[in-house]
Amino acid sequence: MKNLLLVSFLIIGGIVNAQWVQKHSDVYQLYNSVFFVDSSYGFVAGYQYPDPTFILKTTDGGENWTQSNIGGSPSSLSFVNYDFGFCAAFNGIYKTTDGGENWNLNYQDNVHYSSIQFIDNNSGFAVGNESPGSLYLAKTVDGGLNWNKTLVALEQGNPIINMVNDSVGFIVSENSSKIYKTMDGGDSWNIVFSDLIPNYSIWDISFSDVWNGVAGTIGGNILVTSDGGNTWSKKFIPLTFVSNIQTIENHCWVSGFGVGYNAIVYSDDFGDTWTPIFEEDSLDFEDIFFS
Template sequence: MDKRICLAAVLLTASCLVLGGCGQPRHIESLSQGSAASVMPDGHSSGVDGVSSAPLPARAADVPKEPIPAQPSDMEIDDAALRSHLAGMQWLDGDRGYAWERTGGGFRLYRTEDGGEEWRDATPPGTPAFSGGLDAGRAVYFFDSMHGWICLAPDEDPTLVFRTDDGGRTWTESKLPVRTEPTAMQFVTPTKGWLMTSADAAMGRVEKTLYVTDDGGLSWKPSAESSYAGESKGLLPEREAVTGMHFIDAKNGWLAFGSHDPAPVLYRTKDGGEAWSKIPIEPASDVRYGAGGPEFPGGQTRFGYTLVYRNEGADRRRLDAYVTDDGGDSWSFKPWNLEGAASFADLRHGWGWRNGELMATADGGSSWNAIPAGPTLRKMLRKFPVPKSLQFTGARDGWLLLGENGEGETALLRSRDGGMTWIASS
């Protein structure tokens, strides 16, 4: 394949349905040849058991519609196009992953099954223009290579959720009752998941609603809302914005909130998201940090961390962490002194940046050592000096998205030896 030949997009159009009630699918799409069996990452079962793509019972206002694939399944794209303006990525293992980019008011979603050698267009058809972000775990989430969700907030219409159970070949669309911005999204099975949303902030208030689904995103119901009463009523605080969310199973989860406190603000649920309580965390000093979302990497249930950061100049942020090794009951401060991006594959192996160098730890962050940059990484860093995103799916397989300041061009690199050497995707 000539990798300099640009993608010839195939535009598909379809008749629109009259919008139904809250959480009801607007249309159901399926692959006419039948869904292929999925190959799951370690720790997940294969197949699509428990997830139905059949339409809900029709109502009088519903309009029949033929199944429409997102794009032809054999459509390949030029890797060079993938380096233009990527907004995010999510990798499921060393070979399978998704990446996406903004295109005017919309976006394009791409899928690879061979480590980035070839990419296929997996964009849902008919996606509306929107102005919000496309962060992984915020508006885009894939549970495995087959099951994924994209949440978009059009400028005026209610918020939409697109769902696929065949790796992006076809999509199902559902909606929330109002327009609200997605701030966090996660699934612990192909059917069980949560979507945190936030309305526009006004007079120090950030109204939040946590939605939950038990049918893979075909329908959503409110699970918790914000209130000034906060934890006294088991609700969420209204003054702080959500900066991250993580569930380790169907019952236990955490929310991180932005604040100006010396310690991170974390809330915890033990009932699947209906009631939340604030976790007491002792600050390490009077340094005021902003807090990122909690992470429990590699399916861990005991080891986790939440990044905290402080600005040290116009384009420089220092990253430290609060770490737990008892499943979130207690958190202790760790001075990691990193910058920009960080990623852990398991409880021991992690990577980050410091003074423009890639750092690695093999002891859970107790010590960090610089990894000398090879010729490919040095060359890319000269043109793309900002680490936008870093993700390792194991002790050896990693992905690095580099970019310019602001929303300039990006470059995608991969490593198969723990960050010692890197290869450009294109």
């Protein structure tokens, strides 16, 4: 579970010279996931112990927020429009059809889902772990009316899925050094990267298209591919630990921490060079999203 004591919603700033403004904070709230449909309309999932878990919603770029409750322990959000969205949670997958006003348990099993992504109104993918360490994929092709669960691998540790389209996608898991790829919409998965270095973990992955992707690791490196994951190269990044990545075209944003600081860094050449764009010692960045 990702924890955060204080958060800045670093969502809609510019590229390098932007001013970053804290939009909402509560020292008792823990935020796990953020998703914006556009620059104004967004959602944040989290919880505030011992109160119920919640979804925050903004329609004005984070100036104001309204709250709705959700069951389970939310970990990942995905929306396809203003009304239609899903949330992966500890006890299943939740769905809203009214812009987050109400959330209903859409699919439930023994898997603790940690990442979800919808490609369109119909095609959705969620990944999670089922004790004692089996990585499962749940897939729907009818907007959540039915879900099909399949075993991907014997891995554990909050897996993350990044689908480039409804056929090509990737999975990483924070306690594993492997990258898995599918080319048939999740029906089969192949290992396209594996590192034998002890404790070498991959925490996040993001592809800007079917060819170009970045994966975040520990130890001051990222993994970069330009051939759809067939080959990967390690590149330096000024962070000891990478927690979140987002790529758009040749732009790449990465959050994480170094020695004595937490930061977001930016690259406009897909990882060859990096520029720090925000640093704050008191914040732990749990998710970033650009729209």
